[in-house]
Amino acid sequence: MLLSRVYQAVLLTVVTATPALAAPVVVSQIQGYGFDEKRTLVPFQSLVFDDVTGKVLARGDANLAKNYPNAKVIDGQGKTLLPGLIDGHGHVLGLGQNLAQVDLRTSSSEAQAVAKVAAFAKTQPQAQWILGRGWNQVLWPTQQFPSTTLLDEEINDKPVWLSRVDGHAGWANSKALQLAGITKESIDPPGGQILRDDKGNPTGVLIDNAMGLLEKKIPQQNEAERQAALTAAFEHLLALGITSTHDAGVDAANLASYQTLQQQQKIPLRIYAMLSATDPMLQKWLQAGPIDDPTDVLDVRSVKIYGDGALGSRGAALLADYSDKAKERGLLVTQPDALTQLMKMTINAGFQANVHAIGDYANRLVLDRFELLVSDKDRQAGRHRVEHAQIVAPVDIPRFAKLQVLPSMQPTHATSDKNMAGDRLGVARLRGAYAWRSFVDQGSIIVGGSDYPVELANPFHGLHAAVTRQDQQNQPVGGWLPEQKLTVTEALRSFTTDAAYGAYQEKAMGSLQPGMWADFILIDHDLTQVPPEQIWQTQVLQTYVGGKQVFRRN
Structure with a gap:
């Protein structure tokens, strides 16, 4: 409550x-x-x-x-x-759960991913389901989505469900599909897709809203398990120097766990929770009004609204066809009329509307609605946000500044997507992709984050990506789309005072001015002096x- x-x-x-x-x-x-x-x-x-x-x-x-x-x-x-x-955009419970699941980020092929899952399953004989996350078919030699075939050869007696790295697709074995009742006759839900072979049979990969057909069959965590996962995530974040995080999409059970932990004084960092727009409790939450915690341990005054899917799974909603797949333009997780209604409810209740939008079509839809629903006098006070703002039509970028909508962006998405984004979008659309410099130059305040556990939570990886536009092997030489690089100061600002601004907290944290919370970290080298390519190697020594x-x- x-x-x-x-x-x-x-x-x-x-x-x-x-x-x-x-x-x-x-x-x-x-x-x-x-x-x-x-x-x-x-x-x-x-x-x-x-x-x-x-x-x-x-x-x-x-x-x-x-x-x-x-x-x-x-x-x-x-x-x-x-x-x-x-961290201006993460998923705390998801991170805690991920720490107890098989991590497939480093899998270099479908076969290697299956081997990791099989080895993990042997250590979990009591588990009802085998769960994991992190696979990315774009990094595999075939660049093709996986299927049930190899999974079934290793594990066929219990269900397996493996989320893609972006969380917008999942990979199941046949046992899991069977329990979910997903067959050749199953119909794709709105905003979702069941991938099928040439005979129409499900391949085992579910995109966006189709994931819910299966995930509702996974046993829910009880309160003790949920609190344990949150506590594990807290410890992980503090070790990385993160003293505050915006939790992008908190359901009723998650919020209840937070409030219990807060009452017990067991939340050791600051949480800015975005209520999930898909939770049945949303209307009651909005009626109750925002929580403005004077200790800033748990502030709740925003709603996470879901626009489209992700680029890697071709779920990002585009204005034109995907360059590598004709007649496909992605998926809207929330249909336009419902999106309008959710945004209107949120804004009218005095909450910040934080809308997930990755593709250029989704970004335009969201900007159109902010223009329609927010009066000129309320724009700055609202501090409404677009979460990700990854691919924006160049003509729409100035609208962020005009409408005073904050881009909430995750630098490591660019370095993770650089090997795939050009294929998906073509050269022309890259001009508005991961366009941090374009946003900063027009005066937009960028809320920096990681989108953990989609990416690793380490903020120094994000600072490195923002400054160099390179991966940790210093590739590509000179940086990917290097015209969009930020300075060290700009990048650091996005993960401190600007992220605080994105939560109405810039007078309480993020800059260490007198009167603010003494939230600080000691690190092993000076970011303004170290070679930029070494920023990601920074070690946190102490966190306060x-x-x-x-x-x-x-």
Whole structure:
């Protein structure tokens, strides 16, 4: 159940009215970086925070400590200190679940993926289902979707379900298809597709909304299992220097788990939860109103709305045919009339509308609706977002700035997709693809993120991709679509103060200004000095949230 506004007001009064003696802590001997109110990078050598309130008191040069003679001192040992990183688009429960499933990201062929699944299954004899994620047929020699054949040869006595790396397609064995009742006679659901062979039989691959036909048969996690998965994800994120994350699509059970953990003070980082537009509870949630948590541990004032599918599975909705498959233009997961209604409900209830749109057609549909549904005077206050904004028609890019819609983008999508995007789109459409520089140059604020577990959660991989437009083997030389590179400062800003702006939190976190939460990390080298191709190798040494150390590398 959402907290009422009255309860929030009472809680805020208690928190702000309780007197407490300041207990200053000085972090010295650091090369620190933060931002000012103009989003300019500010270097400093000392940071002071209050150990009682968990908020920054001051930052400055090495002499700052003299103003706090009785302070506790933390010796930074010359390390670099940054604001805690913010992932503006992830899936926390999915990450926690993924940590307990077979990871197929590194599979170089269908056969190797099957071998990994078979080996994993042997370690899980009690499992009712064998679950996994991460396969990407684009990286295999054939570049063809897999089928049930090899899976069935290894595992035919229990169901297997393996999500594609983007989460917009899945691969099943015959046992799983049988349990789901998916046969030659099954009809494709709206916004979904059952891939079939030349005889019309299901191949085992389900796209977008067709995945639901099978996934509803997978036993749901109980509360204890869900909390364990969330806790595993929290620990994983903190070790990567992520002190706050926007959770893109939280259902009723997930939100209940969050609220239970919050009441037990077991959420060690900050969660900006987007309510899932597909949950039956949505209307009641909207009626209850936003949750503005004064501690910023769990803020809920946005809705994740689903537009189209993903590019790799040809589910991204395009204005013209896929270049590598005639007469296919992708899928709308939410049909236009329903999309309009969901966006209208969300906006009218005072919530931020965060709409998934990858293809240029989906992006245009969403922009059209923001133009129609949001008045000029409400645009800046709404801070509505397009999640991904991956392929945008060049004529539509300026509309983001005009409508004050925030692009929420994930840099590693570009370096993961670079070997496939040209085939899917052709050269001309790449001018509006993964166009970070185009957005920044027109004044758009980019909310940076990873889309974990679609991509790895490590934010330094995203910073590296944004700056170099290269993979971790430094390919291609000079970067893919290099005209869209960001500077180190711009990239860091997107994962700190700009991501905070995308959650109405820029006055509370993301830049380490006095009065903000003392959320910060110590890392092993200076991002402004290290060669750009080495950014992804950055190691987090310590993570602090609200002035409390929540991770330390051994």
